[in-house]
Amino acid sequence: MPVQPLSQKEIEDRLRELPGWSVENARLTRSYRLPDHFAATALVVHVAQIQQELDHHSDLTLGYDTVALSVHTHSAGGALTEKDFALAERVEAAATAHGAR
Numbered sequence: 001m002p003v004q005p006l007s008q009k010e011i012e013d014r015l016r017e018l019p020g021w022s023v024e025n026a027r028l029t030r031s032y033r034l035p036d037h038f039a040a041t042a043l044v045v046h047v048a049q050i051q052q053e054l055d056h057h058s059d060l061t062l063g064y065d066t067v068a069l070s071v072h073t074h075s076a077g078g079a080l081t082e083k084d085f086a087l088a089e090r091v092e093a094a095a096t097a098h099g100a101r
């Protein structure tokens with residue numbers, strides 16, 4: 001079943017539940033600072049596991065002590081959908097566990 005684009009109101013409501021996340025260039029976006037490079041790398045691996053589990057994949061960028069991600073739903077023509085917010089919620093919990101801020 002195709003996943004439906006969220007309305008602007010739904011997106012704004014969801015964003016209120018996800019501090020630090022925003023919509024940039026029509027993609028749901030967040031960047032994190034980690035304690036060191038190894039912690040940042042571990043978060044990337046954890047996010048990769050979550051993405052495989054959800055079958056939904058962000059663009060992920062690893063820096064020295066930073067991890068940045070952005071996501072939209074390819075199969076909805078690049079719109080934001082429930083899948084993007086479900087991924088963001090899982091990533092947010094993982095990031096906290098890895099000491100991200």
Ligand SMILES: C[C@H](O)[C@H](O)[C@H]1CNC2=NC(N)=NC(=O)C2=N1
Nearest residue numbers: 055056057058072073074075076
């Ligand atoms: C076949 C596979 O389920 C699809 O290609 C999935 C994989 N990961 C995905 N990730 C994202 N961000 N959008 C998609 O539409 C998408 N589709």
